[in-house]
Amino acid sequence: MNIMEGGITAAKGFQAASTAAGIKYKDRQDMALIYSEKPCKAAGTFTINVVKAAPVKWDQQVVRDSAFVQAVVINAGIANACTGTEGYGYCKDTADAAAAALQIPAAAVLVASTGVIGKQLPMDRLIAGIQAMTPGLGTDLAHGTQAAEAIMTTDTRKKEVAVNVEIGGQTVTVGGMCKGSGMIHPNMCTMLAFVTTDLAISKELLQEALSEDIKDTYHMISVDGDTSTNDTVLLLANGMAGNAEITEKNADYQTFVKALNYVNEALAKKMAGDGEGCTALFEVKVVGAESKEQAVTISKSVITSSLTKAAIFGHDANWGRILCAMGYSGAQFDPEQVDLYFESAAGKLQIIKDGVATDYSEEEATKILSEPEVTAVADLKMGNASATAWGCDLTFDYVKINADYRS
């Protein structure tokens, strides 16, 4: 697997454009368009929130019913959630406008929105944005990068990644972009992620590859425990790599799954590490677990603990909060067998042995916890299963951003 530059336009035949449509933000780009030169198989995973934004309902139907898709229209600033039948109608209007501009069927257009809940989209500006973007579509990496910038809300940096692998004698590329960065809690998040590939694969296997992989990637991150109304991951495959279509779970499928996992994990970590107001990516590995499920439950409980997150912000090796969050996770284990380590670019340190603090140096622990990426490893000593979850610290800026957000 080769890690490449770029994102959404890295795979063959994918174009992107972006524009400053003035949906809500001023003086910045806030719309993006993804277009594939050839029709794509599409897979999608969506929020499990009972309150689903209009674009989520639209996309669920398109992914389920359309034979192919060819474009995605994305806006930042307004989520088009809790907007009733009027809001759903705007999804159709958006698809119609993109279909007319791109000369494709409306049923081949996916839409995605992110931003404040409960406001209607300014459709005149949105449609003008589509018309402005269409002639500006381009396949180079810069077009993809600008699209990744245009979809940001409280994100502080763009998030894109791409890799290539060899499948059936052909180079297959998988690239993607995503945005966070608040209301982020697996299942899915207010998070939008878009992944494109030039692989030829059946629609069923494309969906299965995505549905399986999100369990280890997007579902393992949390910024604030709030599962949004808009979370969407879309995966488009246009077949332009020229490989023989993958129709069974052979070695080629596994190669693709690995590349997809790399892209999804990288995007997920970028979201967690750029969580609202955060100063550090906080990774929690649970090892020595009896089952994967146990490891997942415990690791997610730790990354969502407000007290642990505040301690990470303070660079404080407050391991009692970690053990406490493991304990209330709902999973059973013996606290008096747990070993706990902190790890970062600054070193690795054992903090707990058999449930009790070691004679570690607080100074060294603080040094390790002062890095921008810190890891806690908890060994349950019960078996061989493991899981990794990613979160971030809880800071003054998280409160500031979210006490002010709407105004």
Added chain:
Amino acid sequence: MNIMEGGITAAKGFQAASTAAGIKYKDRQDMALIYSEKPCKAAGTFTINVVKAAPVKWDQQVVRDSAFVQAVVINAGIANACTGTEGYGYCKDTADAAAAALQIPAAAVLVASTGVIGKQLPMDRLIAGIQAMTPGLGTDLAHGTQAAEAIMTTDTRKKEVAVNVEIGGQTVTVGGMCKGSGMIHPNMCTMLAFVTTDLAISKELLQEALSEDIKDTYHMISVDGDTSTNDTVLLLANGMAGNAEITEKNADYQTFVKALNYVNEALAKKMAGDGEGCTALFEVKVVGAESKEQAVTISKSVITSSLTKAAIFGHDANWGRILCAMGYSGAQFDPEQVDLYFESAAGKLQIIKDGVATDYSEEEATKILSEPEVTAVADLKMGNASATAWGCDLTFDYVKINADYRS
């Protein structure tokens, strides 16, 4: 039911004392002692965290096995959690010291600790504290109030309440005290609560009354979603009111249950309203639910939503976050039927009708949300069940307190 002054010493025959033992804090009282002139029936409910503090394990055994209890020794500053067999031994040493000082059996002594996890108690100072408190025991209300002050950690104010009712021709008093104020999430909390009554009642019914009532009171509050290792509610009944012992669920039992509920709900709300760093008590009522369980799930999801809590801090009527938190609660409902109201001493305002925003005044909403106690009422229009949960806002000070706590 008459609401009275006082707390833990309001009921007949209960004495309290407190002292500055220097467990961790300087220049303040940090230990309390509750003593009953007559042996008590005891009931208790404890954290469901797998990681249980040593005093929780001690008390579970005493409540289960001892025919009566007569004293409770409480310290603030160190939680005696994650302290292994040494920590558990210190519970026994504490009970032995109190037993010797008070001339009662060690098996009649309950212990409770709150504070930092993972440190051993300084037993010399703790035992000196017990010896200093014993001669200072007193039945007046001031002694109870001082005990309520001595058990505080990050609490900003003492929490006590008392009521009396007439049962079997006698005046029965129920009084209590508690402390929060971080690592507070039902099931139970780092929260300690102590309730005393002079009622005569069987041990089984005393436990049943407590176990039932916590579902509507302590289990309906959250400060930060972190379920602590130390959460303990103890209820002592010494029978000194002189009523005929309650041994069945008759009208007298129901009268007691109502008084107990008043005390527990008042204490629980005081904890939520004094959550770490908070500026407001945030009450969420779900009405028109299909079942109590549904109403509980949804109301608790809203009070634990970081984004909603930050919006409350900002006095921002960000109803989208509330609907979002209802939606990811796990309970099913139709978002397009929901009505939502904000309410406080400053007025009441309908914000959502049938899932969509009304034409409400943001200015009026902000005025309502600027009070120290604010309520959101969500009507699901599905049935007649309801539930109320209590939380608080998420503030800069919550982060400050918890990024610094250990150091």
